[in-house]
Amino acid sequence: MDGHLLPHFGDRPVGTITKADILAFRAKLAELPGRTGTKLSPKRINGILAPMRQILAEAADRYGFVSPTLNLKPLRLRRTDVEPFTLEQVQQMLTTVRMDWRNYFTVRFFTGMRTGEAHGLKWKYVDFDKRLILVRETFVLGEDEYTKTDSSQRDIQMTQVVYEALQAQHAATGKLSDYVFCNKEGKPLDNDNFGSRVWYPLLRHLGLKKRRPYQMRHTAATLWLASGEAPEWIARQLGHSSTEMLFRVYSRYVPNLTRQDGSAIDRLLATRFATTNVPAGGATAPQPANPAEVQA
Helix, strand or coil: CCCCHHHHHCCCCHHHCCHHHHHHHHHHHCCCECCCCCECCHHHHHHHHHHHHHHHHHHHHHHCCCCCCCCCCCCCCCCCCCCCCCHHHHHHHHHHCCHHHHHHHHHHHHHCCCHHHHHCCEHHHEECCCCEEEECCEEECCEEECCCCHHHCEEEECCHHHHHHHHHHHHHHCCCCCECCECCCCCECCHHHHHHHHHHHHHHHHCCCCCCCCHHHHHHHHHHHHCCCCHHHHHHHHCCCCCHHHHHHHHHHCCCCCCCCCHHHHHHHHHHCCCCCCCCCCCCCCCCCCHHHHHC
16 A cells, blocks of 8 residues: 555546556556566466455445446466475475474475464463464564464464474473474574575575575465375375365375375275176176065
């Protein structure tokens, strides 16, 4: 609102804004630099226009005009590739990363927490007795906020490695800060600083393909699936409202679990319908039915 919408439309009566005005504004946004040095992404542009859609929709309802955003479709988003790490690569990273970051990496790789959720995690949300991580807040742009969606409010079960990592982290930062993962001043981690000084240098050092830290979340999902955990349980751990996204996004990384080539049903039928005592020349003659079985 303050950075884009008000400077451009702040002095315009809502009823005078046209679809052409919005399209021109959107084209102008597409030329602005983004946070990573490239131009603003379609996702970011759609996010800037989202409150404007809401404002104009409310104004149109109150004052009886057609909102210029009514038939304005959001920009198409390029599908982001899921590039999880293998378990061997995870182990390699955990043994190589600096000791003061090892607990953080362990929690990220084996809980599926989003970056903001991990950076906003506070000790009051860590239940060692029940071995649960209570995801209640996220840390975004320097502020604690409500989680991404309602379904993101969840309780994550700690595996043994996560439990031990959090115990070790509590010994290091439990008295320093309310936040589980923090800097030397007790403040939440800065995502840009983490990426430039820890994450990407580690990938380069190990010769691993460059990818975003968010891939740690994808790694957790694929490891859970490959280990045979129930999809419903995995969806709850990740904060998904259903298993639909789970199968749509991750199933191709676990071919042994979801083969989809017919071999699994072949094996089942072969064991249940195996023919015994069949003469070499062909099938056996039909046997008389058991009257009790017929009545049943």
